Amino acid sequence: MHNDWVNFINQNVPGANAVLNEAEVGDHSISVTSDKIFDICKVLKEGEHEFNVLQVITGCDYPEENKIEVSYILASFIKNTEVIIKAALDRGGDLTVDSVCDIWKAANFLERETYDMLGVTFKNHPDHRRILCPEDWE
Numbered sequence: 001m002h003n004d005w006v007n008f009i010n011q012n013v014p015g016a017n018a019v020l021n022e023a024e025v026g027d028h029s030i031s032v033t034s035d036k037i038f039d040i041c042k043v044l045k046e047g048e049h050e051f052n053v054l055q056v057i058t059g060c061d062y063p064e065e066n067k068i069e070v071s072y073i074l075a076s077f078i079k080n081t082e083v084i085i086k087a088a089l090d091r092g093g094d095l096t097v098d099s100v101c102d103i104w105k106a107a108n109f110l111e112r113e114t115y116d117m118l119g120v121t122f123k124n125h126p127d128h129r130r131i132l133c134p135e136d137w138e
Contacts, residue, residue: 002028005049005083012043021086029071029084037087038098041072044085045103050078054104057111059118066091068118072100089120099125 002020009018009032016036021029032040044051051074059070072085089095099122101107111122112131122128130137 001081002030002083005044006030008047008049009040009043012047013039016040027082027084029086031086031088034070034087034089034097037070037072037085038100038103040085041074041100041103044074044083049081050076051081051083053077054100054106054110055082057100057107057114059114059120061091061118063091068095068120070097070114070120095119096121096123098123099128101126 006018006020009016009030013036015033017033019031021031023029053075054072055075056073057070059068061068067088068091070087070089073082074085075082087097089097097120099107099111101111108127109131111125112127112129114120115122115128116130116132
């Protein structure tokens, strides 16, 4: 199924560069280009795969690889499927990715938490402010 999703993403979002990450243990995931995340999420929700639920947005800091990875866990309650989409950001560069709040309202607090904990900025977020830490936290 994951290969179908990779092909679907690459066919419907030019420049997405979707690649399957096959896990020996745990869940497979799909890595994509970070600047295409909004378009990718939109086609996954509105397209034939019907990922109608955003379950999680989270991030992980990989200092040894000089990247921060933002992960989106999407589900289709219609088709009983789930996928993890991952977008890597350069740890020393611009930690900005498009907000998906216009696609799923549940993204609001999830993006704010990822911003607060990892410093990832979500462009076009409707209320981009800290949710857990004080405003002067670095």
